[in-house]
Amino acid sequence: MVTIDAGIDDTVTERLQRRSGTLLWLSAAWIVLVVAAALLADLLPLPSPTDMDMLGRRMPPDATHWLGTDGLGRDMLSRIVFGARTSLTVGVVSPLVGLVLGGALGMLAGYFRGRFEGFVVGIMDALLAFPPLVLALAITAYVGQSVFNLTMVIGFLSIPPFARVARAMTLSLSRREFVTAARALGATHARILSRELFPNVLLPLVAFFLLAVAVTIVVEGALSLLGLGVPPPQPSWGSMIGEARDSLDIAPRLAFLPAGVMFMTVLSFNLVGDALRVITDPRQAAP
Amino acid sequence: MSAEPLLSIDGLTVEIPTARGQLRAVHRVDLTLAAGGTLGVAGESGCGKTMLSRAVLQLLPRNARLQGRVMFDGQDLTRVVPKVLRRLRGKSIAVVFQDPTTSLNPVLTIGQQIIETLKVHLGLNGAAAARRSVELLAAVGIAAPEQRLRQYPHQLSGGMRQRAVIAIALSCEPKLLIADEPTTALDVTVQAQILDLLAREQRRRHMAMILITHDLSVLAGRTDEVAVMYAGRIVEHAPTTLLFADPRMPYTQALLAAIPKIDSPPHTPIPNIPGQPPDPTRRTSGCAFAPRCRYAIERCHGQEPGLSAPDPRGRRHACWLPLMNSPQPRATIEDAR
Numbered sequence: 001m002v003t004i005d006a007g008i009d010d011t012v013t014e015r016l017q018r019r020s021g022t023l024l025w026l027s028a029a030w031i032v033l034v035v036a037a038a039l040l041a042d043l044l045p046l047p048s049p050t051d052m053d054m055l056g057r058r059m060p061p062d063a064t065h066w067l068g069t070d071g072l073g074r075d076m077l078s079r080i081v082f083g084a085r086t087s088l089t090v091g092v093v094s095p096l097v098g099l100v101l102g103g104a105l106g107m108l109a110g111y112f113r114g115r116f117e118g119f120v121v122g123i124m125d126a127l128l129a130f131p132p133l134v135l136a137l138a139i140t141a142y143v144g145q146s147v148f149n150l151t152m153v154i155g156f157l158s159i160p161p162f163a164r165v166a167r168a169m170t171l172s173l174s175r176r177e178f179v180t181a182a183r184a185l186g187a188t189h190a191r192i193l194s195r196e197l198f199p200n201v202l203l204p205l206v207a208f209f210l211l212a213v214a215v216t217i218v219v220e221g222a223l224s225l226l227g228l229g230v231p232p233p234q235p236s237w238g239s240m241i242g243e244a245r246d247s248l249d250i251a252p253r254l255a256f257l258p259a260g261v262m263f264m265t266v267l268s269f270n271l272v273g274d275a276l277r278v279i280t281d282p283r284q285a286a287p
Numbered sequence: 288m289s290a291e292p293l294l295s296i297d298g299l300t301v302e303i304p305t306a307r308g309q310l311r312a313v314h315r316v317d318l319t320l321a322a323g324g325t326l327g328v329a330g331e332s333g334c335g336k337t338m339l340s341r342a343v344l345q346l347l348p349r350n351a352r353l354q355g356r357v358m359f360d361g362q363d364l365t366r367v368v369p370k371v372l373r374r375l376r377g378k379s380i381a382v383v384f385q386d387p388t389t390s391l392n393p394v395l396t397i398g399q400q401i402i403e404t405l406k407v408h409l410g411l412n413g414a415a416a417a418r419r420s421v422e423l424l425a426a427v428g429i430a431a432p433e434q435r436l437r438q439y440p441h442q443l444s445g446g447m448r449q450r451a452v453i454a455i456a457l458s459c460e461p462k463l464l465i466a467d468e469p470t471t472a473l474d475v476t477v478q479a480q481i482l483d484l485l486a487r488e489q490r491r492r493h494m495a496m497i498l499i500t501h502d503l504s505v506l507a508g509r510t511d512e513v514a515v516m517y518a519g520r521i522v523e524h525a526p527t528t529l530l531f532a533d534p535r536m537p538y539t540q541a542l543l544a545a546i547p548k549i550d551s552p553p554h555t556p557i558p559n560i561p562g563q564p565p566d567p568t569r570r571t572s573g574c575a576f577a578p579r580c581r582y583a584i585e586r587c588h589g590q591e592p593g594l595s596a597p598d599p600r601g602r603r604h605a606c607w608l609p610l611m612n613s614p615q616p617r618a619t620i621e622d623a624r
Binding site: 176177178180181182183184185186187188191195196199200203 | 344346372373374375376377378380381382384385386389390391392393394395403404407408452455
């Protein structure tokens with residue numbers, strides 16, 4: 001009875017308390033800060049992120065420009081804050097596209113098997129085999145540069161990994177007895193997919209999603225660095241690093257500030273994602 | 288017993304294509320079960336017990352080939368359209384599976400899983416379904432049912448989980464409950480509780496029950512009739528008391544002899560059955576049990592014995608040399624229990 005009693009009190013809050021450490025709270029605080037900054041960028045008393053000042057290029061931090069100015073005399077803090085908006089939009093929405101489309105395709109393929117599965121797996125394998133950055137470059141060059149296009153391209157590229165995870169989970173779950181039990185209780189395919197399989201597949205997919213957010217922010221950075229990301233003068237962390245390339249020897253902070261912010265954000269997403277997975281997974285018994 | 292049976296299985300054969308050839312899991316099985324009656328199906332692993340139960344519910348693997356008829360309540364389950372079948376499953380026929388660790392969805396609470404069934408089949412609203420779930424959990428002997436409803440399967444013990452599975456199975460007052468080795472995955476101490484619970488609810492609700500097991504002792508006193516299966520066939524079918532007191536088929540006798548007796552002196556070897564069950568992908572001529580049978584004669588190897596017509600006491604057997612007045616007086620029901 002001891003284990004059962006412990007089970008009754010094992011609430012989400014308690015598991016959260018057990019998991020929490022200073023690092024986790026710092027990560028969560030950082031994500032809140034970055035998200036708040038991105039949402040409220042317009043309301044903050046910041047200089048314009050696009051106004052150039054050719055006389056004040058690469059200025060060190062002072063009272064008006066807290067983080068100094070970049071190679072074209074634009075306020076660094078303002079550009080980082082407005083860049084967060086772009087980077088987070090692309091970083092969250094793209095994997096969301098992959099999560100929804102890839103997850104659905106993977107679950108259907110894993111559940112119904114047969115020729116549909118062969119078709120889906122074949123296309124996913126083909127997409128995965130193509131170098132993603134080259135494909136992204138090719139598509140962006142063709143459809144043109146905009147935040148929307150960039151988001152859709154990266155979202156499209158993130159479909160295969162999500163589909164693979166969803167299919168693998170569905171394959172093994174479909175053979176479990178509770179699916180047979182659901183069928184024995186008269187459940188339809190739609191019900192089995194939505195009520196029995198979906199909640200089981202969702203948890204690993206969400207954990208994978210948070211990882212994908214981190215990767216996508218980096219990919220967006222890479223595309224912007226190559227000049228095929230967000231069109232200038234709109235700031236994003238990746239394009240800031242890209243533009244700072246020529247002045248790395250004179251003012252390395254122009255590259256290192258956005259890189260540092262990107263690093264902290266990606267790390268925080270990873271840490272929080274990992275903790276969230278452990279906390280919300282009802283299959284995790286008491287430690 | 289003379290009334291129209293609730294379930295009647297006629298000449299049921301299930302074949303599953305495998306890499307090594309056609310696997311004949313069930314071979315020409317005939318069985319009937321009256322409303323409110325209990326039938327035990329016993330046999331070794333792989334003898335077709337589970338495939339038989341899956342065939343009743345039409346839950347066979349997709350590539351399986353099925354012949355024969357399964358009449359339930361006037362409908363042939365092998366021919367009804369999927370929609371009708373879905374309505375029967377769960378509502379009229381319910382199943383309790385072997386392992387409660389896998390037959391419950393790990394990420395839904397017990398309550399969600401019971402309430403779901405009640406809403407779909409009985410059309411109850413949320414509040415009514417929740418109330419009924421509490422009653423059901425209490426009926427299957429789960430303490431503090433309101434709390435349990437909010438818990439996930441991993442927070443319950445094995446016996447508790449199987450009780451929850453039984454509660455789900457009973458939720459729509461099925462006419463037929465199929466219990467497929469319901470206690471195999473459980474502790475010995477919990478086994479008897481679960482079996483008694485099933486027997487009690489079966490009597491109380493007047494449902495028919497098929498109890499599938501590899502352990503004959505489980506069936507004693509809990510079933511009206513027992514069918515013993517070997518290599519996909521029924522080799523003996525008799526009222527439970529008669530089968531235990533006086534088995535006709537040497538295989539049944541051997542199974543009964545293999546039940547350990549509590550009053551045997553220490554270190555008494557348990558008589559086992561030499562050899563292995565036949566490969567189900569190979570066709571055998573003659574009696575499938577002949578290679579392992581003590582009494583086998585020439586004819587047993589060459590000619591297959593069919594299941595005999597029931598004798599006046601309702602016994603059927605498939606054997607050329609049925610045992611008469613079994614020399615196994617120890618294998619009585621009292622011993623088996």
